[in-house]
Each structure stands twice: as structure tokens, then as C-alpha cells.
Amino acid sequence: MESVPEECRALLLKADVYVEQGDDYNAIKLYKRAIRLAPSWISPYAALGQLYKRRKEWKAVVYYHKKVVSLDPKRKENWWDLGIGASATGRFRLARTVWNKFGISSTPRQKPVQIAVQLTHNGMFEVVGALKIDPARAMLISIPHPKSDRSYRDIILIDKNRIGTTITGNKKWPIFQELDLLKRSHFQTWSCVLENATEHDLQILEKLADEAKVGIEIWSNASKSMDISNRSEYFSTPHAMNEEGEVIIAFGARRARHVREVLRSWQVISLKRWHDLERHR
Secondary structure (H helix, E strand, C coil), X not given: CCCCCHHHHHHHHHHHHHHHCCCHHHHHHHHHHHHXXXXXXXXXXXXXXXXXXXXXXHHHHHHHHHHHHHHCCCCHHHHHHHHHHHHHCCCHHHHHHHHHHCCCCCCCCCCCEEEEEEEEECCEEEEEEEEEEECCEEEECCCCCHHHCCCCCCEEEEEEEEEEEEEECCEEEEEEEEEEEEECCCCEEEEEEEECCCXXXXXXXXXXXXXXXXXXXECCCHHHEEECCCCXXXXXXXXXXXXXXXXXXXXXXXXXXXXXXXXXXXXXXXCCCEEEEEECC
């Protein structure tokens, strides 16, 4: 590697300050100027790779992390971010090459691994269930809050490192940070209120929804959405009621009639009532 002029180091320090101030425009200009002055210096390439990752500009992420690993093939974090960028841009051949370097098979598992994903929206975060497709992609199997702009069966991009653990019942799931939405599903989000539903009633409803290939989630439990903090372990109870004995249920379905058919069957079996069916997206 060529020696790095002091001018370049000064440019990098000033660019880092711009990043801290939220001024990406001037930070990018200075990082690129440093690259022109010292084209074999890794630091500005790596900084741009991280900046563009935060901005979700995935083509640029691929470009700059490829530059980094070409200069230093031992940088594992940059290899991984290259794999994330390749997955985000549909360059799955490149992504498979990256995962193979980590000894990870790119062949889809017969039994997908369940994980939890942290969605962030409106200054809040929400922990939802997902099935891991590969190291950088997952499919949502929970029904997120409508304000999250996410739906049942959406395909999302996830980061590498586990950021915590969620405990539901007796099971622990690792939590990963969502980075971006890759593909919207055709499912819409619906909700309604069940009256005086027991645990057994909810189990019946879940079975009916599963048979109809309709997603279902109990929204009465609000503990999965909370202010962002430094906590690394979160607890949730699968079934919860409000003080009036009502349960808020969410569904992921393609059509309203699919939800109504499930609810009608449930009402016949349970002899319980429901009301306020609402579509959110």
C-alpha cells in the first residue's frame, strides 16, 4: 500500500465529523477526494461502504466493499457487507460466493431457521418473527404493526450480528436488525376484536387460520413494541386480553373474504363473537 499523505488523513477526519453531524453530502465529497489522492488506502472506501449501507444505497455498498476486500481480502466484516449488498441488489451469485467464504451453505434449508427481527418505525421498535432464507434475507411470519410499512410474508434484508434475544413462552429466538424491505408480499393486514375468547378459543382460531393459509397474531400484547433502549432481552406472552376480556387479533390475508371465512368458522365452533374487522393496508 502506498504511503498515506497527511492531507488525506485530515480529509478523512473532517469527513467523519460531517458524518456525525448528519452531513452526508460533504462527507462523501471528502472521502472521494481522499480516494483520488491515495487510491490504495482502504479507510475511505470502508467509510463510504458503511455510509451507503446506512443510506440503503446497495449498489454503492457493493462497489465500495468490493474495493476494500480487493485491497485486503482478510477483512471479514467488509466481505459480509458485500454479501448483504449483493443480496439487496439481486446479485445472488456474488452473495453465494461470499457466504461460501464463511463456510455457509447457500442451499435453502429443508427446515428454515426461525429468528426474530427488530423493525424500527416512528421512534419505536417492534420485535417480530421471521424465517431466515439465507444469511442476509428473511421472510416475516408475524404481522407487524401497520405503521411499520411491513406485512406478513414480506421479504426483508437483515444485518449480520444478533442484537438481542426474545423469549416467547419457553423458547428463545435471536434478534436481528432489519436493514431494508426487499420484496412486498401480496398479503394485507387485517384486525378485529374477539369477545370473551379463552385460550382454547384462540387455539381453535389459530388452527383454522393455519388451514386457510392465513397469517394470525395476537395484538393485545403490546410488550413487543417499546421505546428504543439498550435492553438486549425481551419477553412477550403469546395470548393476552384487555380489561374487558377482549382480544385484538391480526390477520395476514390476500382477501377480506379469507379472513371472514376463518372468523365465521370460528364463531360456529366457539359460539363466541367478534367485531370491528378492519383493513390496515
